[in-house]
Each structure stands twice: as structure tokens, then as C-alpha cells.
Amino acid sequence: MVYYQKMTPEGYKQIEDEIARLKKDRPRRIKILQQARALGDLSENTEYTEAKHDLGHLQSRLRYLDKQLKYAEVIEQKNDGKVNMGTTVVLKFDDDNETEEYKVVGRMEADLAAGKVSFDSPLGQAIMKQEAGVTVTVEAPAGSYQVTIISVK
Template structure:
């Protein structure tokens, strides 16, 4: 059984861009490696090879999920949330596991918060089962 991870189109493009960046720097790396070989250093450029291989696998086993305009929280959508212990709201984009970056306002659909709100509509209050304990969050808006 092959496992496909879910990812937004933006996350997929970021990986494609990173592979392109690695490929663009490859000629310079080859020259450095050739110079090192001429001096007797036969070590390989494993950093480049491993990064490219890892990113290539990410693309190969990724299912790109397009958003639907159905009013429900889903991958690729942005949600405005109100936490039960806070008067302010917070905005997050729901993304795949590899794209998650809390500092950039991106949470994984597989995180405890993501799981609690997935496929729910604005106005719904959900209980989040987090490692540090449970808490409630209300979905204010789904964009």
C-alpha cells in the first residue's frame, strides 16, 4: 500500500521551487567536487543528492488537494478561530503536514487543532484533544 500525503497546491509549488533552486546550483557544486577530486578528496556531495532525493519523494507521494467552496474547514482554506480562553481571534491556513508552520499561521489538518475543526462550518465549537489537555475553539469564519 502506498501512502500519499495531502498537500495544498502552494505547498507542492514550494517543493518544486526548492528542487529547481538545487538544480540551478548543481553546476557550481560539480566544479567544486571536480576540484576536490583533483586534489585527491573523493568524498561525495551527499547533501545535494539527499535533499533532491527527499524532495523528489515528497512530490511523488503527494496528493494535491484543491479547495471547494462549501463553507467547511478543509485543506487549503483559511479559518478565523476564537479560543475559549481568549477574546481575540486568530487566523490560520489549513495545510498538509509538510507545510505546517505555526509562526507563518499554517496549521496541519492532522494536528490536534486541525483534526478538531476539519469539515466543520462557521459557528461550530469543537473540543481540541491536545497533549497538554483539552480546550474549546469556535470557528468564526471559513474563507
């Protein structure tokens, strides 16, 4: 069974952009490796070891990102007034009366500091398919809490 990774069109584009950037940087890293190899004895050549490691890391990252795109399921945003992947929500956390804005994204795109919450996180699961005005209970590992959906964009 193949497991497809759900992501937004923006997340897919971010991965494409990173792949393009890494591919553009690859010739520079190969040149550094060639220059370090020309320095002589490889057994004590720190520059060669580091350059080889850096190039290997780049190649590994490219393989990983290519696989992410290969198994990506791009989810188009629905405008049905409900929380779905790609929608932006304003939430009021009942324990502190603060409101916060989050975009609901795929697992690989999630970044709370950037205001992106995964659809399959405890918060994401609680708010998915809900409408503005609904209060839900989030069952998180640290305990339950209440969240009210103020708006869905």
C-alpha cells in the same frame, strides 16, 4: 500499500520550486568538489570532505523532495463554507479571547509561525468539516481547550 501525502496545490508548487533551485545549484557544488579534489591528498583535504558532504546533502534532499511529489495527493480547495484543506480560518481561542488566522494545509506544509496548521494535527482534526460559528474542543497532548471558528474563507 502506498501512502499518499495530502497537500495543497501551493505546497506542491513550493516543492517543485525547491527542486528547481537545488538542481540549478548542483553544477556549482560539483565544480567546488572538483576544485577541492584538485588540491591533492584527499585524506587531509578538509575542503574536499566538506564539498563532498554538501553535494551528498543536496542529492539526498533532491531524492526526498522527488519522493514527496511522487506520492503527493493534491487536494483542491472546496468552497462549501466548511473547513477543508486549503481554506483559511479565523479562530477564537476561548482561553485567551485572542483570534488567530490559519490556513489548513497538509502535514509537510505545516508551519504555525507562518500561520499554517496541518489538517491532521489536534487543532486541524477538531476544526475540519466544521462551519463558522461552531465551537469545538481540541484534544491536544497538553490538555483540552475550546476554539470557536469565526470565519472560513
